[in-house]
Amino acid sequence: DIQMTQSPSSLSASVGDRVTITCRASQGVYDSLAWYQQKPGKAPNLLISAASRLQSGVPFRFSGSGSGTDFSLTISSLEPEDFATYYCQQYYKTPLTFGGGTRVEIK
Amino acid sequence: DVQLVESGGGLVQPGGSLRLSCAASGFAFGRFALSWVRQAPGKGLEWVSWISARSGYIEYADSVKGRFTISRDPSKNTVFLQMNTLRSEDTATYYCAKDFLMATEAPDVSDVWGHGTMVTVSS
Secondary structure (H helix, E strand, C coil), X not given: CCCEEEECCEEEECCCXXXXXXXXXXXXXXXXXXXXXXXXXXXXEEEEECCCEECCXXXXXXXXXXXXXXXXXXXXXXXXXXXXXXXXXXXCCCCCEECCCEEEEEC | CCEEEEECCEEECCXXXXXXXXXXXXXXXXHCCEEEEEECCCCCEEEEEEECCCCXXXXXXXXXXXXXXXXXXXCCCEEEEEECCCCHHHCEEEEEEEECCCCCCCCCCEEEECCCEEEEECC
């Protein structure tokens, strides 16, 4: 199975901060990498697919980059509604696997 | 609106069975694959199973292979997850999710998710 390692597991930041979350795959997944946002008690919400393709309706402050084994999600300027947990997921090979999540908290 | 609504969760004893349903609306059900993804309380996401648009391709996580069966009924726009020989480690919220791309032969990202249904395995 492809292991997905996210870092950090949590971070504290303020509104307006630039935040970057990284995700490393145990083997190459090309650009078959997605990012999801999940708020407490809610289902995940797809933000980015194909490593850098922003889903319709997702604010432009979110961006993704990377290919192969190393990926990142950047929020250019945190808004209050961005405080949530973020997961990466590889869909290159089954079983699909998720990273452990990064909790973004208010400083 | 594109919508997925799960049902069928509840409390079941270890070794028991449960059948989850996911009713889909607002999109061409027969053109999209669907997945089940679960989340244990306070934990991360775990992909469970996937079924292609015409049921020709099916995939399972090793943790459920041989115990869970995914199926779909196009006449009801519904996908099912039959869960047998349940264990305490199957306790989780189970989400149904739709593939982003049409007519895939392998799992894709999930662009629409249901609200989830809780399954608790306990004596």
